[in-house]
Amino acid sequence: MKKDYRIKKNHEFSRVFDKGVSSANRQFVVYVLDKPEQSHFRVGITVSKKMGNAVVRNRIKRVLREILHEIGSQLVQEKDYIIIARKPIVDMSYKDIKKSLRHVLRVAGVWKGS
Template identity: 25%
Template sequence: MDHRLCQHADYQRVYKTSRKQFGKQIAYFHVLRGVPVAGREVARGPRVGLTVPKALGKAVDRNRIKRRLRECVRGALSLLTSDVDVILHPRRSVLTTEFAGLEREVAMIFRSVQAACDRTKNAANRAGSEVEPAQRVPAVQQP
């Protein structure tokens, strides 16, 4: 099973339906996945995407940032249990930060994302629904 966010449409959906949140060295976006679209298979479990813009340096620097973040994600992925899409957007300081500090930050971000997902699911369950609030279909009123 792949835990990567690959499709451009998935990135756009996450950007459009979530707000940017900030860690010390990494900004992030996240959104729960809802009901699958007809004709399209949706992976179960969390998916993580990385965006490292050219403003962060030359290709060598950007690739190093991505390698470091991929390894941090690999270690902390077990903290995410919901079907959630997360995009990590690092700052340049990720290049020089100690790896242990970077691992702690990714773990903190994943704990925060999981807590937000749990709150959303609990709110949906209290409202009497098994799906996320954004996925509910309004009931038809009887005359």
């Protein structure tokens, strides 16, 4: 994922948490903040230490970044997203993770795809 598409700084995460709207399912919590001055979306990914060791957490983040790379064109572009992974995702396949992420993005009202 390109640098322009990432949220890395703590104050940027805090702004999305404070002013954004959250939606959730069993596997994810997604916070969405409207940023009309941006031409593209930005994403921050959070995986708790409760999920497992660094290898497990980094694998989950890599999978989520790849899914976002695939479906990024189907998201509303002028927004910031924070995606928080929950425990059930550890045992899920790539296909199931993608399906669950699309579901929570539909619930959040930011999915433009079919």
